[in-house]
Amino acid sequence: MQIQASKPVAAEPVSGGFDIMAAVKDAGFAALVTLGLSFPILAFRTQEDISNHLIVVPRWSWPITAAILVFVGRFAAILFRSRPRATRAPTLPKAPSASATFLIRYASWFGVAALIAFPMVMVAALGAGGSLKWINNYGIQILIYVMLGWGLNIVVGLSGLLDLGYVAFYAVGAYSYALLSTTFGLSFWICLPLAGLLAAFWGIILGFPVLRLRGDYLAIVTLAFGEIIRLVLINWTDLTNGYAGISSIPRATFFGVPFTDDDDGFAHLFGMDYSPIQRTIFLFYLILALALLTNAVTLRLRRLPVGRAWEALREDEIACRSLGINTTNTKLTAFALGAMFGGFAGSFFAVRQGFVSPESFTFIESATILAIVVLGGMGSQIGVALAAVLMIGGTEILRELDFLKAVFGRDFDPVQYRMLIFGAGMVLMMILKPRGIISTRTPSIFYKEQKAISGSLVKEGHG
Amino acid sequence: MEVFLxxxxxxxxxxxxxxxIAIGYTMVFGIIGMVNFAHGDVFMLSAFIALMLFVVLTQLLGMTSIPLAFVIVLIGAMVLTALWNWAIERVAYRPLRGSFRLAPLISAIGMSIFLSNFVQVVQGPRNKTIPPMFDKVIHLTTGGTYDVTLSLKQILIVLVTAVLLAGFWYLVQKTSLGRAQRACxxxxxMAALLGIDVDRTIxxxxxxxAALAAVAGVLYMSYYGVxxxxxxxxxxxxxxxxxxxxxxxxxxxxxxxxxxxxLIEVFWSAYFSSDYKDVAAFSILALTLIFMPSGLLGRPEIEKV
Structure with missing residues (x-):
């Protein structure tokens, strides 16, 4: 419905001119509102005094700074928006050069090659100690989220079922491995498929009752399921050890060969010097392989009848039913497959950390994964990977910004602004680019040649 | 029996x-069909605003009359929280009207994360406690194994809720603003065609x-003190x-x-276990949506083709 009675924006160019007074007025109003908003939450600081009573200390510089920032920002935004249209040159679609076409066509293969080379390059450049952080905090961490994003993409991006409780399957996978390995001593390679199966099973169990629900309602019920699973993990202390979690989970082995300094360890077997980086590199390749498996399966499934049914379901459920598609099976396969990859990622998480606790499976995780899928442009595999790099890599980089301490004082800790920026980014993304980073889609059925279309041509998550 | 009472x-x-708080959800859903995910955090924000206003009034300005301070805090928190929600709607939801259906929901989730972390960053992650107010207690039954008590706070909460709901009911049913709201x-x-400013009504x-959530926030703050x-x-x-x-x-x-x-939450904690009280709430949510999506008093949604 397009019925916004769009009020004339104050600084819309009137015959090419720029009404500076209106812009100042508009920005001034925004600054005034900011001043109102910042009282008392910014204008005072709460703290405990010696006798533990709550007292407030005024800090008037904060709201004034905020108001000035909003004024400048709003003014700049109006200025930017009111540029004469002609200066924004219409971008004609240029025929890309031969080398560019080559690069674009094989971009994903270059990406994979770069990822395979990544740990080796890092170790060569920074040595075993220096590269650990890069491979572990950036490489593995980002790839976990890429995999989770791709898994959720099946449910949200392809089938249009908004799932806010995806982290439940991640938790099922992690706890499956943790419990099976600590109780029965099963190895990672046996637990991995089992964890995937169990998660898929849970996907079907949780998917079954919500078959009739659509859109927002589905989102809220999946959120409830995700929270229920987390609360059960917290409260069923006999099985899960509650908040304390399960520790000393067996580490990953190289197909049975442990990464230890022993005689039968990995390093000794292959005649190398022992280094803890070997395990990290192995984990990196493991999660890379799992993520690529997720991607490959998704891409293949999109060409199968079930994948087409998913996309048809996303576009119009009623039409789907009228054409004789079994929507029950279609939805359940989407839930089960998405959950299975979540389970794989979960059991990888457990083997990497060696420790699981309910803390790791909060709603924020679900929101993060969903944000990655949405930010990437729902349905776009490359977009999801890029979004994961941006969001997870970006928050990791915040840990590195120590120089900001020199600017803002010793107490300034950029990490605590992580989620703040994250939330604001989610809102901003929706306003500026609701179709995500990659806003084109390549339909899987085409007439003569396969080509990309704009994301706004597909309904994407309408029902 | 005493426990029950x-x-x-x-x-x-x-x-x-x-x-x-639920009124805020239901009104927004009614008018723009969106689950306003950030509403819970607007409630939290209002409780924070109320707490800080209370401390400012009683300590910085030296106000001694608690009931007067309470009234000022109530009105102040309602106005400020309403301003917040107005700004939130303006910034995060209005540009998305007419976008695809999940866009406002995702924007609201982002706003929810933003608000809670905003408060954490500017006021710190620790619990904020204030000394108890209105903690006078009336003993309804005495002598038994268990005294049934009714605190002044509880009377206040039910009373304030009832009065405000009556005012709110009048607003929606009898004023032109309420008529415009129901029309939208x-x-x-159709409402827009008949000359109602839809944006203003939303x-x-x-x-x-937000004003009602702020009332809830003030009551929550004065009830728990944390x-x-x-x-x-x-x-x-x-x-x-x-x-x-x-x-x-x-x-x-x-x-x-x-x-x-x-009632369900409190009775569940009293008779079963308080560990699973949130599970009970979430289960009710899931069960209602699955088996009775139109709720107790709602209109059934008709699927139009």
Missing amino acids: QQLINGLTLGSIYGL EQDRR SLTFVIG VNFSDGFIPGVKAFTAAVLGGIGSLPGAVLGGLLIG
Whole structure:
């Protein structure tokens, strides 16, 4: 419905001119509102005094700074928006050069090659100690989220079922491995498929009752399921050890060969010097392989009848039913497959950390994964990977910004602004680019040649 | 029997707070069909604003009359929270009207994360406690194994809720603003054609919802005396459950649902285990949506082709 009675924006160019007074007025109003908003939450600081009573200390510089920032920002935004249209040159679609076409066509293969080379390059450049952080905090961490994003993409991006409780399957996978390995001593390679199966099973169990629900309602019920699973993990202390979690989970082995300094360890077997980086590199390749498996399966499934049914379901459920598609099976396969990859990622998480606790499976995780899928442009595999790099890599980089301490004082800790920026980014993304980073889609059925279309041509998550 | 009576009182108190928050969910859902995910955090923010206003009044300005301070805090928090929600709607939801259906929901989730972390960053992650107020207690039964008590706070909460709901009911049913609001709920396009400023009406819906959430926030703050930046999520989900249980879009339903959720939670904790009380709330949410999506008092949704 397009019925916004769009009020004339104050600084819309009137015959090419720029009404500076209106812009100042508009920005001034925004600054005034900011001043109102910042009282008392910014204008005072709460703290405990010696006798533990709550007292407030005024800090008037904060709201004034905020108001000035909003004024400048709003003014700049109006200025930017009111540029004469002609200066924004219409971008004609240029025929890309031969080398560019080559690069674009094989971009994903270059990406994979770069990822395979990544740990080796890092170790060569920074040595075993220096590269650990890069491979572990950036490489593995980002790839976990890429995999989770791709898994959720099946449910949200392809089938249009908004799932806010995806982290439940991640938790099922992690706890499956943790419990099976600590109780029965099963190895990672046996637990991995089992964890995937169990998660898929849970996907079907949780998917079954919500078959009739659509859109927002589905989102809220999946959120409830995700929270229920987390609360059960917290409260069923006999099985899960509650908040304390399960520790000393067996580490990953190289197909049975442990990464230890022993005689039968990995390093000794292959005649190398022992280094803890070997395990990290192995984990990196493991999660890379799992993520690529997720991607490959998704891409293949999109060409199968079930994948087409998913996309048809996303576009119009009623039409789907009228054409004789079994929507029950279609939805359940989407839930089960998405959950299975979540389970794989979960059991990888457990083997990497060696420790699981309910803390790791909060709603924020679900929101993060969903944000990655949405930010990437729902349905776009490359977009999801890029979004994961941006969001997870970006928050990791915040840990590195120590120089900001020199600017803002010793107490300034950029990490605590992580989620703040994250939330604001989610809102901003929706306003500026609701179709995500990659806003084109390549339909899987085409007439003569396969080509990309704009994301706004597909309904994407309408029902 | 004594336990039952005591839990009934506690449940009604808690339920009043949930009901007040639930109205914000149900009104916004009614008018723009969106689950305002950030509403729980708006409630938390209002509790924070109320707490800080109270400390400013009693300590910085040296006000000694607690009831007077309470009234000023109530009005101040309502105005400031309404301003916040107005700004939130303006910034995060209005540009998305007419976008694809999940866009406002995702924007609201982002806003929810932003608000709770904003409060954490500017006021710190620790619990903020204030000395108890209105903690006079009336003993309803004495002599038995267990004294049934009714505190002044509880009377206050139920009383304030009832008075404000009556005012709110008048606003929606009898004033032109309420008529415009109900008209937009039924058919936004037609309302616009008949000369109703739809954008303004939606803004006012958010403002009213926030003002009621602020009342809940003030009551919550004075009842528990503790506020934390993460207090928005669980009460938010429970209030949403209340709105769904009562039938989303129905105002009496939201209040009824709130009271029911409050009672269920309190009785569940008293007779079963308090460990699983949140599981109970979430299960009710899931079960209602699955088996009775139109709730107790809601209109069934008709699927149009």
